[in-house]
Amino acid sequence: MKISLTQITQQNYEAICELEVTEEQEDYVASNTWSLVEAAYNPGYFTRAIIADGEPVGFFMWVQESKGKVSIWRFMVDKEHQQKSIGRVALGLALQEIKQIADLKEIEICYNPKNIVAKGFYSSFGFVEVGMDADGEDMLARIRI
Template sequence: MKICDLSVAEDQYDYVAENMWSLVESKFNASFQTRAICLDGKPVGFFMWVPETPKRISIWRFMVDQNYQNNGIGRKALQLALDEIIDGLEEIEICYNPNNPVAKDFYGSFGFVEAGMDSEGEDVLAIIKI
Protein backbone atom coordinates (compact mmCIF):
# COMPACT_ATOMS: atom_id res chain seq x y z
CA MET A 1 0.00 0.00 0.00
CA LYS A 2 1.31 3.45 -0.89
CA ILE A 3 0.73 6.70 0.98
CA CYS A 4 -1.79 7.92 -1.62
CA ASP A 5 -3.79 4.70 -1.24
CA LEU A 6 -4.33 5.21 2.49
CA SER A 7 -7.75 6.43 3.56
CA VAL A 8 -9.70 7.21 6.67
CA ALA A 9 -13.20 5.86 7.29
CA GLU A 10 -16.01 7.52 5.35
CA ASP A 11 -17.33 9.33 8.44
CA GLN A 12 -13.86 10.95 8.83
CA TYR A 13 -13.57 12.37 5.29
CA ASP A 14 -14.54 15.87 6.44
CA TYR A 15 -11.69 15.92 8.97
CA VAL A 16 -8.63 14.91 6.93
CA ALA A 17 -7.30 16.02 3.54
CA GLU A 18 -6.25 13.33 1.09
CA ASN A 19 -2.57 12.44 1.31
CA MET A 20 -2.06 13.11 -2.39
CA TRP A 21 -2.71 16.83 -1.84
CA SER A 22 -0.32 16.97 1.09
CA LEU A 23 2.43 15.33 -0.93
CA VAL A 24 1.87 17.78 -3.80
CA GLU A 25 2.03 20.71 -1.35
CA SER A 26 5.28 19.38 0.08
CA LYS A 27 6.90 19.16 -3.37
CA PHE A 28 6.29 22.88 -3.93
CA ASN A 29 7.32 23.92 -0.41
CA ALA A 30 10.73 22.64 0.60
CA SER A 31 10.19 23.42 4.30
CA PHE A 32 7.14 21.13 4.57
CA GLN A 33 8.17 17.91 6.31
CA THR A 34 6.39 14.63 5.55
CA ARG A 35 6.65 11.21 7.16
CA ALA A 36 5.09 7.87 6.42
CA ILE A 37 3.76 6.05 9.46
CA CYS A 38 4.81 2.43 9.00
CA LEU A 39 4.01 -0.84 10.69
CA ASP A 40 6.37 -3.70 9.90
CA GLY A 41 7.72 -1.69 6.96
CA LYS A 42 4.26 -1.11 5.47
CA PRO A 43 2.77 2.43 5.26
CA VAL A 44 -0.31 2.71 7.47
CA GLY A 45 -0.49 6.47 7.99
CA PHE A 46 0.84 9.90 7.10
CA PHE A 47 2.14 12.94 8.94
CA MET A 48 3.12 16.44 7.73
CA TRP A 49 4.29 19.52 9.60
CA VAL A 50 5.21 23.03 8.52
CA PRO A 51 7.60 25.47 10.19
CA GLU A 52 5.72 28.71 10.87
CA THR A 53 8.63 30.48 12.60
CA PRO A 54 12.00 29.24 13.91
CA LYS A 55 10.28 28.58 17.27
CA ARG A 56 6.86 27.32 16.15
CA ILE A 57 5.67 24.54 13.86
CA SER A 58 2.20 23.61 12.76
CA ILE A 59 1.04 20.04 12.26
CA TRP A 60 -0.97 20.17 9.05
CA ARG A 61 -1.71 16.50 8.40
CA PHE A 62 -2.00 13.45 10.58
CA MET A 63 -3.89 10.33 9.63
CA VAL A 64 -3.93 6.58 10.14
CA ASP A 65 -5.55 4.35 7.54
CA GLN A 66 -9.01 3.11 8.51
CA ASN A 67 -7.80 -0.50 8.61
CA TYR A 68 -5.20 0.31 11.29
CA GLN A 69 -7.12 2.67 13.57
CA ASN A 70 -7.90 1.89 17.21
CA ASN A 71 -4.70 -0.11 17.67
CA GLY A 72 -2.52 2.56 19.33
CA ILE A 73 -0.66 3.34 16.10
CA GLY A 74 -1.77 6.98 16.00
CA ARG A 75 -0.75 7.54 19.62
CA LYS A 76 2.68 6.03 19.06
CA ALA A 77 3.15 7.87 15.73
CA LEU A 78 2.24 11.26 17.20
CA GLN A 79 4.62 10.74 20.12
CA LEU A 80 7.46 9.80 17.76
CA ALA A 81 6.73 12.87 15.60
CA LEU A 82 6.64 15.19 18.61
CA ASP A 83 9.94 13.73 19.83
CA GLU A 84 11.48 14.44 16.41
CA ILE A 85 10.21 17.99 15.95
CA ILE A 86 10.32 19.40 19.48
CA ASP A 87 14.01 20.36 19.57
CA GLY A 88 14.48 24.13 19.74
CA LEU A 89 10.77 24.94 19.56
CA GLU A 90 8.66 27.05 21.88
CA GLU A 91 5.30 25.80 20.63
CA ILE A 92 3.60 23.30 18.36
CA GLU A 93 0.14 23.94 17.00
CA ILE A 94 -2.49 21.79 15.37
CA CYS A 95 -5.94 22.58 14.01
CA TYR A 96 -8.90 20.25 13.87
CA ASN A 97 -12.55 20.35 12.95
CA PRO A 98 -14.66 21.28 15.98
CA ASN A 99 -17.12 18.53 15.00
CA ASN A 100 -14.44 15.83 15.20
CA PRO A 101 -15.53 13.78 18.23
CA VAL A 102 -12.08 12.30 18.92
CA ALA A 103 -9.63 15.15 18.27
CA LYS A 104 -10.00 17.26 21.43
CA ASP A 105 -9.41 14.37 23.86
CA PHE A 106 -6.72 12.74 21.72
CA TYR A 107 -4.63 15.88 21.24
CA GLY A 108 -5.36 17.04 24.78
CA SER A 109 -3.84 13.82 26.11
CA PHE A 110 -0.52 14.99 24.58
CA GLY A 111 -0.75 18.42 26.21
CA PHE A 112 -2.37 20.41 23.40
CA VAL A 113 -4.58 23.14 24.85
CA GLU A 114 -7.34 24.75 22.81
CA ALA A 115 -6.54 28.40 22.09
CA GLY A 116 -9.60 29.40 20.05
CA MET A 117 -10.33 29.15 16.37
CA ASP A 118 -7.84 29.30 13.49
CA SER A 119 -7.41 32.44 11.38
CA GLU A 120 -10.20 31.35 9.01
CA GLY A 121 -12.59 30.69 11.90
CA GLU A 122 -13.23 27.12 10.72
CA ASP A 123 -11.08 24.87 12.88
CA VAL A 124 -10.09 24.70 16.53
CA LEU A 125 -6.49 25.78 17.16
CA ALA A 126 -4.68 23.85 19.90
CA ILE A 127 -1.13 24.54 21.10
CA ILE A 128 1.56 22.90 23.19
CA LYS A 129 3.90 25.39 24.86
CA ILE A 130 7.37 23.87 25.22
Protein backbone atom coordinates in the same frame (compact mmCIF):
# COMPACT_ATOMS: atom_id res chain seq x y z
CA MET B 1 3.58 -4.17 16.83
CA LYS B 2 6.61 -2.03 15.91
CA ILE B 3 5.65 1.50 14.87
CA SER B 4 8.03 4.03 13.36
CA LEU B 5 8.13 7.17 11.24
CA THR B 6 10.18 7.17 8.06
CA GLN B 7 10.97 9.47 5.17
CA ILE B 8 8.69 9.22 2.18
CA THR B 9 10.70 7.94 -0.75
CA GLN B 10 10.41 6.70 -4.30
CA GLN B 11 9.91 3.23 -2.80
CA ASN B 12 6.96 4.05 -0.51
CA TYR B 13 5.17 7.11 -1.86
CA GLU B 14 2.62 5.10 -3.87
CA ALA B 15 1.60 3.10 -0.80
CA ILE B 16 1.18 6.37 1.13
CA CYS B 17 -1.00 7.81 -1.64
CA GLU B 18 -3.24 4.74 -1.53
CA LEU B 19 -4.03 5.00 2.20
CA GLU B 20 -7.63 5.96 3.01
CA VAL B 21 -9.66 7.15 5.96
CA THR B 22 -13.26 6.14 6.66
CA GLU B 23 -16.02 7.77 4.65
CA GLU B 24 -17.04 9.81 7.73
CA GLN B 25 -13.48 11.19 8.04
CA GLU B 26 -13.01 12.18 4.38
CA ASP B 27 -14.21 15.77 4.88
CA TYR B 28 -11.62 16.33 7.61
CA VAL B 29 -8.47 15.03 5.91
CA ALA B 30 -6.72 16.24 2.76
CA SER B 31 -5.49 13.54 0.41
CA ASN B 32 -1.98 12.26 0.98
CA THR B 33 -1.27 12.74 -2.72
CA TRP B 34 -2.12 16.44 -2.50
CA SER B 35 -0.06 16.78 0.69
CA LEU B 36 3.00 15.24 -0.98
CA VAL B 37 2.64 17.68 -3.87
CA GLU B 38 2.41 20.60 -1.41
CA ALA B 39 5.51 19.41 0.43
CA ALA B 40 7.49 18.98 -2.80
CA TYR B 41 7.02 22.64 -3.73
CA ASN B 42 7.10 24.40 -0.38
CA PRO B 43 10.20 24.70 1.80
CA GLY B 44 9.62 23.95 5.46
CA TYR B 45 7.03 21.21 4.78
CA PHE B 46 8.02 17.86 6.28
CA THR B 47 6.34 14.53 5.55
CA ARG B 48 6.63 11.15 7.24
CA ALA B 49 5.17 7.73 6.62
CA ILE B 50 3.77 5.92 9.64
CA ILE B 51 5.05 2.34 9.45
CA ALA B 52 3.61 -0.57 11.45
CA ASP B 53 5.47 -3.87 11.25
CA GLY B 54 7.14 -2.78 8.02
CA GLU B 55 3.92 -1.68 6.30
CA PRO B 56 2.91 1.95 5.53
CA VAL B 57 -0.28 2.61 7.52
CA GLY B 58 -0.43 6.39 7.95
CA PHE B 59 0.88 9.81 7.09
CA PHE B 60 2.10 13.01 8.79
CA MET B 61 2.92 16.43 7.44
CA TRP B 62 4.09 19.35 9.53
CA VAL B 63 5.08 22.84 8.50
CA GLN B 64 7.67 25.10 10.06
CA GLU B 65 5.62 28.30 10.07
CA SER B 66 8.38 30.37 11.68
CA LYS B 67 11.64 29.82 13.53
CA GLY B 68 9.76 29.07 16.75
CA LYS B 69 6.52 27.49 15.51
CA VAL B 70 5.60 24.21 13.83
CA SER B 71 2.04 23.33 12.79
CA ILE B 72 0.91 19.76 12.24
CA TRP B 73 -1.17 20.05 9.07
CA ARG B 74 -1.82 16.41 8.24
CA PHE B 75 -2.16 13.31 10.36
CA MET B 76 -3.99 10.21 9.26
CA VAL B 77 -4.06 6.47 9.87
CA ASP B 78 -5.53 4.18 7.20
CA LYS B 79 -9.06 3.00 7.94
CA GLU B 80 -7.89 -0.64 8.13
CA HIS B 81 -5.39 0.23 10.87
CA GLN B 82 -7.41 2.55 13.11
CA GLN B 83 -8.32 1.68 16.71
CA LYS B 84 -5.00 -0.12 17.26
CA SER B 85 -3.15 2.70 19.12
CA ILE B 86 -1.00 3.32 16.03
CA GLY B 87 -1.99 6.99 15.95
CA ARG B 88 -1.13 7.48 19.62
CA VAL B 89 2.35 5.98 19.20
CA ALA B 90 2.92 7.80 15.90
CA LEU B 91 1.95 11.21 17.31
CA GLY B 92 4.34 10.64 20.21
CA LEU B 93 7.14 9.85 17.74
CA ALA B 94 6.29 12.89 15.61
CA LEU B 95 6.31 15.19 18.64
CA GLN B 96 9.71 13.79 19.70
CA GLU B 97 11.11 14.55 16.25
CA ILE B 98 9.54 18.01 16.01
CA LYS B 99 10.84 18.97 19.46
CA GLN B 100 14.41 18.47 18.17
CA ILE B 101 14.05 21.61 16.03
CA ALA B 102 16.34 24.34 17.35
CA ASP B 103 14.65 27.37 18.91
CA LEU B 104 11.19 25.75 18.80
CA LYS B 105 8.70 27.45 21.11
CA GLU B 106 5.33 25.97 20.12
CA ILE B 107 3.61 23.19 18.20
CA GLU B 108 0.08 23.71 16.89
CA ILE B 109 -2.65 21.46 15.55
CA CYS B 110 -6.21 22.16 14.38
CA TYR B 111 -9.29 19.96 14.48
CA ASN B 112 -13.05 20.18 14.13
CA PRO B 113 -14.38 21.73 17.36
CA LYS B 114 -17.25 19.20 17.40
CA ASN B 115 -14.77 16.31 17.46
CA ILE B 116 -14.68 15.43 21.17
CA VAL B 117 -12.46 12.40 20.50
CA ALA B 118 -9.81 14.62 18.86
CA LYS B 119 -9.97 17.09 21.74
CA GLY B 120 -9.33 14.36 24.30
CA PHE B 121 -6.67 12.69 22.18
CA TYR B 122 -4.63 15.85 21.59
CA SER B 123 -5.03 17.14 25.14
CA SER B 124 -3.55 13.85 26.40
CA PHE B 125 -0.31 14.91 24.66
CA GLY B 126 -0.36 18.35 26.26
CA PHE B 127 -2.14 20.34 23.53
CA VAL B 128 -4.21 23.14 25.04
CA GLU B 129 -7.07 24.71 23.11
CA VAL B 130 -6.46 28.40 22.42
CA GLY B 131 -9.55 29.21 20.33
CA MET B 132 -10.70 29.01 16.76
CA ASP B 133 -8.25 29.35 13.87
CA ALA B 134 -8.07 32.46 11.66
CA ASP B 135 -10.81 31.09 9.39
CA GLY B 136 -13.11 30.42 12.33
CA GLU B 137 -13.59 26.81 11.20
CA ASP B 138 -11.23 24.69 13.32
CA MET B 139 -10.16 24.60 16.94
CA LEU B 140 -6.53 25.55 17.40
CA ALA B 141 -4.58 23.73 20.12
CA ARG B 142 -0.99 24.37 21.11
CA ILE B 143 1.90 22.89 23.06
CA ARG B 144 4.36 25.44 24.41
CA ILE B 145 7.94 24.17 24.62
